[in-house]
Amino acid sequence: MKHLQVEQVPTGDGRWVELLASHPMARAIVPTWEVLAGWSNHNLGLFADGQLVGGLILSMQRIPYAAVALSRINCLMVDPSQHLKPQLDALMGAVERFSRKHLVLETELRLRLPVTPGIPGAEQNRALRSGLETHGYTPLTKVDTTYFVRIDRDDEALINSFDRSARNKIRKAQRSGVQVKLSHDYSLLDTFYAAYLDMCERKKAPVQPEALVGRGLKPLIEAGQALLFVETYPEGIGNMVITDALGVPCYVLGTRSPANVRGDVPGAAQVVQYEIMRFFRDRGHAWYDLGGCEGPVPVEGHHNFGVWRFKYGFLGEFVRFIPYMRRVRGPFQRVAHAAHVLRGDFI
Helix, strand or coil: CCCEEEEECCCCCHHHHHHHHHCCCCCCHHHHHHHHCCCEEEEEEEEECCEEEEEEEEEEEECCCCCCEEEEEEEEECCCCCCHHHHHHHHHHHHHHHHHHHCEEEEEECCCCECCCCCCCHHHHHHHHHHHHHCCCEECCCCCEEEEEECCCCHHHHHHCCCHHHHHHHHHHHHCCCEEEEECCCCHHHHHHHHHHHHHHHHCCCCCCHHHHCHHHHHHHHHCCEEEEEEEECCEEEEEEEEECCCCCEEEEEEECHHHHHCCCCCCHHHHHHHHHHHHHHCCCCEEECCCCCCCCCCCCCCCHHHHHHHHCCCCEEEEECCCEEEECCCCHHHHHHHHHHHCCCC
8 A cells, every 4th residue: 555644635625626526435515514504624635645545524513612522524535446444544543633633522424335235335335334443433323225226328228227107207298398407507596495495384394594405505516516407398497406416426405396386387306317317327427326215115104205205216226324423532422422312313
């Protein structure tokens, strides 16, 4: 293994931007949400003989009225062509030095890295989890799951890989003159947020601030790290979807327009997802992450059954990610555990 060292890298550094754009373990939207929620992001770059080959994004937040802080890691990248252990040792060692300097009480990992056999990178990610445990990170009960759709196939094979309902809705939308396009009209983020608020009211769901769901995402869209897709008909907009374009492309947010809800404009979320898959396939991606699901097969009566069934209709692979993990430093394990229990956090 080459000589390794870890250094902080500014977010706007061209080397860091290029790494995020090309690395299969990169993420964009969740680290940005942390900043918008009041956390500060610190990029720890992993250099091999002076060349940036990996790194992680460490988000930190001070505990009010206290000298200590909390941190999270939502993006961790290593060089898959090199041995994992030296890279993980270097990165986790840098996290510990950072934590001592800034009095970070605990660090939580929320990594969207698949461990399901047959998915690219799964073997490395299972080894990464084991390596993290040797560095004092304890697995929690929270495990994110999703469906991965294989998209590196021609249009007919791709659409035929979906279930009948999804195929029929896509073809009906195509007959209705649908157009699904990548949009750079940032004013549509206001339209997106208004539709999102309407959806939350209909579903009696908690509302996230506009900084997270609306214009706060503009810098990512400008940089091409997040993409806004819009489904339009002659009558107007039907659906809008925001995806994380880094790493394995991932569906993050979607909403129907109020006009579609009223029935004034048609819409088929299936055709939006199909066109997004075609877009990323043409960019050279083999898989598309549908953004989360509750289990392998939808269960009637579940509070999210409709969305779950919609994603299941693409007949993707059910995928598990590395569990959330947490490391508590110093003599604070019991206090931290009690605090997480009181707050209802994952333990």
